[in-house]
Amino acid sequence: xxxxxxxxxxxxxxxxxxxxxxxxxxxxxxxxxxxxxxxxxxxxxxxxxxxxxxxxxxxxxxxxxxxxxxxxxxxxxxxxxxxxxxxxxxxxxxxxxxxxxxxxxxxxxxxxxxxxxxxxxxxxxxxxxxxxxxxxxxxxxxxxxxxxxxxxxxxxxxxxxxxxxxxxxxxxxxxxxxxxxxxxxxxxxxxxxxxxxxxxxxxxxxxxxxxxxxxxxxxxxxxxxxxxxxxxxxxxxxxxxxxxxxxxxxxxxxxxxxxxxxxxxxxxxxxxxxxxxxxxxxxxxxxxxxxxxxxxxxxxxxxxxxxxxxxxxxxxxxxxxxxxxxxxxxxxxxxxxxxxxxxxxxxxxxxxxxxxxxxxxxxxxxxxxxxxxxxxxxxxxxxxxxxxxxxxxxxxxxxxxxxxxxxxxxxxxxxxxxxxxxxxxxxxxxxxxxxxxxxxxxxxxxxxxxxxxxxxxxxxxxxxxxxxxxxxxxxxxxxxxxxxxxxxxxxxxxxxxxxxxxxxxxxxxxxxxxxxxx
Amino acid sequence: xxxxxxxxxxxxxxxxxxxxxxxxxxxxxxxxxxxxxxxxxxxxxxxxxxxxxxxxxxxxxxxxxxxxxxxxxxxxxxxxxxxxxxxxxxxxxxxxxxxxxxxxxxxxxxxxxxxxxxxxxxxxxxxxxxxxxxxxxxxxxxxxxxxxxxxxxxxxxxxxxxxxxxxxxxxxxxxxxxxxxxxxxxxxxxxxxxxxxxxxxxxxxxxxxxxxxxxxxxxxxxxxxxxxxxxxxxxxxxxxxxxxxxxxxxxxxxxxxxxxxxxxxxxxxxxxxxxxxxxxxxxxxxxxxxxxxxxxxxxxxxxxxxxxxxxxxxxxxxxxxxxxxxxxxxxxxxxxxxxxxxxxxxxxxxxxxxxxxxxxxxxxxxxxxxxxxxxxxxxxxxxxxxxxxxxxxxxxxx
Numbered sequence: 027x028x029x030x031x032x033x034x035x036x037x038x039x040x041x042x043x044x045x046x047x048x049x050x051x052x053x054x055x056x057x058x059x060x061x062x063x064x065x066x067x068x069x070x071x072x073x074x075x076x077x078x079x080x081x082x083x084x085x086x087x088x089x090x091x092x093x094x095x096x097x098x099x100x101x102x103x104x105x106x107x108x109x110x111x112x113x114x115x116x117x118x119x120x121x122x123x124x125x126x127x128x129x130x131x132x133x134x135x136x137x138x139x140x141x142x143x144x145x146x147x148x149x150x151x152x153x154x155x156x157x158x159x160x161x162x163x164x165x166x167x168x169x170x171x172x173x174x175x176x177x178x179x180x181x182x183x184x185x186x187x188x189x190x191x192x193x194x195x196x197x198x199x200x201x202x203x204x205x206x207x208x209x210x211x212x213x214x215x216x217x218x219x220x221x222x223x224x225x226x227x228x229x230x231x232x233x234x235x236x237x238x239x240x241x242x243x244x245x246x247x248x249x250x251x252x253x254x255x256x257x258x259x260x261x262x263x264x265x266x267x268x269x270x271x272x273x274x275x276x277x278x279x280x281x282x283x284x285x286x287x288x289x290x291x292x293x294x295x296x297x298x299x300x301x302x303x304x305x306x307x308x309x310x311x312x313x314x315x316x317x318x319x320x321x322x323x324x325x326x327x328x329x330x331x332x333x334x335x336x337x338x339x340x341x342x343x344x345x346x347x348x349x350x351x352x353x354x355x356x357x358x359x360x361x362x363x364x365x366x367x368x369x370x371x372x373x374x375x376x377x378x379x380x381x382x383x384x385x386x387x388x389x390x391x392x393x394x395x396x397x398x399x400x401x402x403x404x405x406x407x408x409x410x411x412x413x414x415x416x417x418x419x420x421x422x423x424x425x426x427x428x429x430x431x432x433x434x435x436x437x438x439x440x441x442x443x444x445x446x447x448x449x450x451x452x453x454x455x456x457x458x459x460x461x462x463x464x465x466x467x468x469x470x471x472x473x474x475x476x477x478x479x480x481x482x483x484x485x486x487x488x489x490x491x492x493x494x495x496x497x498x499x500x501x502x503x504x505x506x507x508x509x510x511x512x513x514x515x516x517x518x519x520x521x522x523x524x525x526x527x528x529x530x531x532x533x534x535x536x537x538x539x540x541x542x543x544x
Numbered sequence: 545x546x547x548x549x550x551x552x553x554x555x556x557x558x559x560x561x562x563x564x565x566x567x568x569x570x571x572x573x574x575x576x577x578x579x580x581x582x583x584x585x586x587x588x589x590x591x592x593x594x595x596x597x598x599x600x601x602x603x604x605x606x607x608x609x610x611x612x613x614x615x616x617x618x619x620x621x622x623x624x625x626x627x628x629x630x631x632x633x634x635x636x637x638x639x640x641x642x643x644x645x646x647x648x649x650x651x652x653x654x655x656x657x658x659x660x661x662x663x664x665x666x667x668x669x670x671x672x673x674x675x676x677x678x679x680x681x682x683x684x685x686x687x688x689x690x691x692x693x694x695x696x697x698x699x700x701x702x703x704x705x706x707x708x709x710x711x712x713x714x715x716x717x718x719x720x721x722x723x724x725x726x727x728x729x730x731x732x733x734x735x736x737x738x739x740x741x742x743x744x745x746x747x748x749x750x751x752x753x754x755x756x757x758x759x760x761x762x763x764x765x766x767x768x769x770x771x772x773x774x775x776x777x778x779x780x781x782x783x784x785x786x787x788x789x790x791x792x793x794x795x796x797x798x799x800x801x802x803x804x805x806x807x808x809x810x811x812x813x814x815x816x817x818x819x820x821x822x823x824x825x826x827x828x829x830x831x832x833x834x835x836x837x838x839x840x841x842x843x844x845x846x847x848x849x850x851x852x853x854x855x856x857x858x859x860x861x862x863x864x865x866x867x868x869x870x871x872x873x874x875x876x877x878x879x880x881x882x883x884x885x886x887x888x889x890x891x892x893x894x895x896x897x898x899x900x901x902x903x904x905x906x907x908x909x910x911x912x913x914x915x916x917x918x919x920x921x922x923x924x925x926x927x928x929x930x931x932x933x934x935x936x937x938x939x940x941x942x
Binding site for chain 2: 049137142214217251268271276296
């Protein structure tokens with residue numbers, strides 16, 4: 027309970043949320059009474075609520091999960107929710123809440139696992155606009171003032187004038203309630219590899235907000251056959267019109283054909299292609315249209331403020347330690363996605379189990395292999411001035427907002443007919459991914475007790491691209507999440523999907539979005 | 545919950561018997577707690593969505609009543625009246641809840657259009673017949689039904705019998721209909737109304753209408769280098785390179801004449817290809833009812849939705865409000881000479897290639913429903929566009 031200030035020493039007066047049309051001012055009549063007593067009560071209530079949220083979110087859950095009985099020295103630590111009194115520093119079990127309420131007339135409690143406010147007089151959880159805003163800001167950004175620091179300054183910067191609801195309403199157009207962004211994309215002849223990537227871009231909230239807030243206005247762009255303009259038009263057609271039929275991505279396709287990217291020359295054919303290559307192509311192309319115009323060189327530490335870099339790019343650091351003189355060399359490079367080889371691990375596991383058919387593995391195992399374990403290599407040590415044995419380890423230095431992972435299912439087997447083969451091993455991937463163990467910070471410092479850091483490394487699954495069929499011919503389908511609902515996209519067909527459909531898919535590309543911008 | 549509490553835990557897991565080992569007891573208890581937490585988390589999520597929606601519904605209803613009672617037509621002004629319903633009190637421009645909205649409010653109004661939300665899908669799993677007397681918000685629950693998509697649309701099954709014969713095309717396939725907004729609104733005559741069919745799109749280079757399934761192949765030959773054009777170009781490059789280097793090549797054609805082959809002509813010179821690609825166009829030209837329809841780009845009327853103004857974060861999409869502004873798009877037309885068949889070029893290439901062009905997208909402010917129109921000819925076209933694709937218009941600006 028150390029985090030809870032004993033007295034409201036701060037002279038700052040807290041305000042409740044101003045009234046919004048179409049929304050009640052308070053969560054319930056009792057919260058209304060609490061806020062209407064006097065300014066001092068409002069101040070203590072809000073301060074206490076903030077302290078409780080900090081207690082829940084920034085410290086070990088043992089703190090909040092441990093309740094002291096109303097009478098006697100009994101201390102209970104439970105896995106299920108306890109209730110933190112809003113009006114005094116007590117933490118209570120569900121049963122003790124009533125006793126505490128009757129004794130002290132304290133009627134508001136905070137659920138220790140979600141931070142939600144429980145009103146004893148309503149006997150229900152109440153969603154008060156003032157408290158709820160604090161809770162969401164704390165969970166979403168790690169602090170109570172949204173624009174304090176952070177790499178995402180551009181995404182979070184709030185202009186007081188432009189944040190005014192009046193200003194927003196006079197400067198925006200409202201889409202029909204029917205326009206949901208859920209449409210299929212017609213297959214224009216072996217273009218399903220493009221469709222799946224486009225769908226994952228369309229349902230990426232960061233990109234969606236960028237384009238729908240006029241991040242790249244096709245009406246102001248002078249570049250002929252600009253792919254970013256084509257994206258802008260596509261976002262408009264998905265989120266602003268009522269059409270429910272498929273979308274014809276003609277402008278994307280022509281921009282793709284006209285684009286002169288040497289690296290992707292062999293991608294531009296009428297044949298079936300690799301969705302991952304198209305993803306790289308689209309990302310680079312959009313970066314050049316929106317960013318500093320420089321070519322993103324692979325292997326260098328290229329950073330740029332364009333929307334693509336803000337969304338997808340992270341940084342890797344590889345550390346090489348000389349086995350002879352123990353000298354350390356660090357090299358940092360930016361990455362668009364993490365490519366995880368499956369072949370080695372498949373073989374390793376296959377040998378262990380002795381089965382001909384490779385057993386399933388998990389995404390975390392693949393990540394362990396790449397970003398925790400080190401490997402031996404030879405390198406030219408500067409201090410020894412000779413070739414030496416060295417240990418090399420790669421870890422993530424900077425995580426992106428949207429983490430894209432490629433599972434290398436298409437492996438080029440040397441020797442045996444020189445033919446590429448598809449690895450069909452199922453890889454289990456989670457809905458929620460903790461990337462903290464793979465970061466450079468986790469390796470160098472003690473991160474066990476830093477819950478804010480852990481939260482900022484938590485990712486939620488956003489979309490999954492699946493390849494069905496053989497190595498040289500097949501079909502791509504994808505799953506994307508909108509809110510909590512999953513949808514299956516198969517060219518122009520859009521269907522509801524269950525979580526088990528998604529998690530049972532043999533993923534090729536995975537897109538995870540960071541949960542908190544902390 | 546309490547009645548079974550002796551034999552089962554909070555989540556209903558059977559409590560280990562008294563003579564079980566401590567580890568057994570612990571395992572039972574931990575499993576029970578974890579299951580309970582999962583249910584708790586799910587419930588809190590649903591509870592939040594539902595209760596917030598009901599509370600907001602109560603607020604929307606009472607604000608509407610207050611606005612009617614005060615009879616002031618200015619929006620956003622807070623009428624100075626006091627109104628009380630079962631669910632809320634309106635006082636001093638504030639909405640105060642009365643009781644628990646989960647009990648007092650039964651329906652859910654859309655926070656944007658203030659129409660009631662349809663709460664069950666109209667077809668498939670969990671379907672219920674909607675009340676025909678109520679105008680619902682256009683956001684419907686998604687349909688879960690095998691063979692149909694989330695909007696209840698179905699699609700032409702792949703396989704034999706799908707190929708269209710030329711004589712059928714004339715009366716059956718109207719590609720403009722196929723690309724028109726709602727397939728449910730009586731488009732094609734002999735097809736079930738909710739079947740998704742393949743529309744056509746305009747190639748941005750040659751401005752021809754191509755059936756979408758052939759678009760990639762078409763662009764390959766039209767723009768890209770995978771068609772027969774490409775092999776010619778490659779051959780030309782080789783032979784030019786060869787002659788420059790002074791080496792002998794056994795091609796008798798002088799390089800000049802090879803170079804002279806005009807690029808677009810070579811495309812038209814492929815009769816088989818043309819037949820395939822321009823099928824729809826042929827069919828359409830022979831259709832006397834609408835000679836012009838075909839030439840219009842499928843999505844001529846675009847509406848802009850803007851979450852926030854430029855430079856501000858748009859992560860508060862709930863705040864999107866205000867009047868819907870239509871962007872009427874106008875195109876610079878670079879082949880005005882062919883006035884009988886109006887060819888609408890894709891906007892990008894046309895406006896960018898054609899030097900100074902009239903503004904492509906003009907935003908209509910809420911107070912200015914009309915805008916100055918540059919040329920009378922374009923007025924006509926815009927009217928055409930508007931009347932033909934009026935189905936794409938959403939609910940009228942409020």
